[in-house]
Amino acid sequence: MTDTAERKTLTPEHLLDAYRTMRTIREFEERVHAEFATGEIPGFVHLYAGEEASAVGVCSNLDERDTIASTHRGHGHCIARGVDVAEMMAEIYGRQTGSCHGKGGSMHIADLSKGMLGANGIVGGGPPLICGTALAAKLKDSGGVSVAFFGDGGSNQGTTLESMNLASVWNLPAIFVAENNGYAESTSSTWSVASDNIADRAAGFGMPGVIVDGFDFFAAHEAASEAIARAREGGGPTLIEMKFTRYFGHFEGDQQTYRASEVEHARAELDCLKRFADRVTETGEVARADLDAVDAEVGTLIDRAVEEAKAAPMPTEADLLTDVYVRY
C-alpha cells in the first residue's frame, strides 16, 4: 500500500465523498433488502452490499468522459456513477418516475447522461459494449476510458474473454473489473474458475492483471487509478480482480444454503465502511463526527427515496408502447 501516494490524490473532501457514496450504496441495499421482504418490490433484485469499495474505488477515478457497464448486481455501480437515488428507488418499485420510467427495473437501471450504460440482465453482456464506448472515445480522442464490471460468473463467459482480447488487439482505453464475490449464483468461484485467480487470465490477453482486496477502498482506488491513468495515456486495457464477499444472497429470497458463516465474519472483521472509517479517523483526515453526519444525511436521503417511490404513479397503458424505436 502506497499510503503516501494515495494521500496526495485523496483530499479529506475526496475521502468524505467516497464515504458518502459507499454509505449511500450500503443504506440503499439494506433498505431494499428490508422493503423487498414486505412484498412490495416486484421481480428479481440482486444486492451489492459488501462490495461498495469496488464500485466507489473505481468510479471515484472517473469523470464525465467515461462510461461504465454493469451487471445484474448493478445498484452500487449506478450510485457510484451518480445516478439519482430517488429515481433508482422508483425504478425498483416499477414507477413511472423511475430512471427508466418503470420499463427496466433493478436489472436495467441506466443513465447514459451519467456514463452509465446500464445494469445488465445478461451475465457477460457488458464487456463487448464497453469495447465500443472505449473505441468511440479513442476515435474521438476524448481521453475517456470505459469500465466493464462483471462477476466471477461473468469472467467465464466467452463475451468477456473475447472482449479482453479485442481490447488488447485494438489497444482500447478499457478496464475490466472482475468482482469476485465468491459465488456465481450458488456455485463457488473456486470451482467454476479454472485458474487460481481471474486476474491470472490477463496474461493470456496481453494486459496487466491485478488482484485487489475488494474490501479495501484504498487498494481498489489505487489499482483503478493506475489502470485508468495508463488507459487514458494510450497504454491499453487492464484486468483488475476484486476479491470479497457479498452480504446478501444471489437474489433476494436466496436461502444461501451453499455458504456458512462467512458473511458474519466479513461484516465484523472486513467490512469496507468500517475499515475506511477506522483508517481515516485514525489518521485524522476525517473526523468521526463528519462521518456520523454523513450517515444521518444518507439515512434521510434513502427514507425519502422510499417514501417517494411508494407514492409515485405507476406507468400507464400508454407507456407500454412507447420508446421501442426512435422512429418506426
Add this chain to the structure above:
Amino acid sequence: MARNITYREALNEALTQEMERDETVIVMGEDNAGGAGAPGDDDAWGGVLGVTKGLYHKFPGRVLDTPISESAFIGAAIGAATAGMRPVAELMFVDFMGVCFDQIYNQAAKFRYMFGGKAVTPVVIRTMYGAGLRAAAQHSQCLYPLFTHIPGLKVVMPSTPYDAKGMMIQAIRDNDPVMFFEHKALYDLSGPVPEESYALPFGEANVVRDGDDVTIVSLGRMVHTSLEAAGQLAADGVQCEVIDLRTTSPLDEDTVLESVEGTGRLVVVDEAHPRCNIATDISALVARKGFGSLRAPIEMVTAPHTPVPFSNALEDIYIPDAQRVVNAVKTVTGWSR
C-alpha cells in the same frame, strides 16, 4: 445521373458517400480492411465479398479489422453506437448470429425501451444470407424471421442495386439498430443506380409489377424469382401484381392489403423455412385484415423445413424457383368452392 453498377458496388458507394458525409460513420468486421497496410496491401480483401474494398485507403482509422470474435465486435459496434458513433459492422454470414445474438437482441434491440427512451443506438449490422452458393447448412440460411420477431430491431433486405444503395444510406442515418440483409446471390446483379446520394425510407414496399389477378408478395432474392414467374404467367394471360416488401420490420401492411383487395388472391414467396417465417406472417395479416377480399386460400412458396443441403442436386430443389411460384398461382386462380 444513373448508370449500371452491381449490388456490391452500390453498397460500397453508399458506405463511401456516408463516410465522406459523416465522420462518425465507421466500418468494422472480419477482413473489412483485410490485409491493408500489410504486404499484399493492394490485394486487401475489403470483407470476404469485397463490399468494403478500397474504404481503408480512403478512410484510414475508420475501417477496422476485427478478430473472428463476433460477440466482442458486434457488441463493440453497439456500444460505440450508444456513444455517438454510427458503426456499420459486418456479420459475415447471418448464420454466425449464433455466436453473437445476445448483443443484438438482448442489448441493442432493448436499450431504448428498457432504459426508458434514454438510449439511441444507431448501429447497422450488415450480413449475408440465403442459399444458392453450395455453401451448405451453416452458411446459407435466411434467418431474417428471427430478427423480425424482435421489437427494437429494423430488418431490411434490398433486392436491387438501387435499393441496396438507398437503403444502406437510410440504415446508416437511421437512429435505430438496423439488420441489413444482403443476399449472397445478388452481389453481382447489375442495375441502374444514381451517382448522387439518396435514402429510401423503411416500411414502404415496392410494387414491382402491376396485375389484377393474383398478388405475389416476396422479398430479397425471391422478388426476382417471382418476377420470372409473373412473366411466364402473363404469357398465359394471368396478370400478377408482384410486391417487394423491402423491409420486414417495419412492415408495409397497407400495400399488401390494398393489392389483395384488388386481386382477391395471394401467393407469398419466401426463401426462409416455412414455420414462423415472413410467408406465414403475411398470410396471417391477410387472413386477419383482408379476409373479406380473398377469393381463394392463400398459397405459400417457401424452402422446406430442412437445413440447407450442400449438393447442387439437392440445393436446387430446396430453393423456391419460378415453376413453384407458377404452380402456386395456378392453384389460387383455379380454386373453386
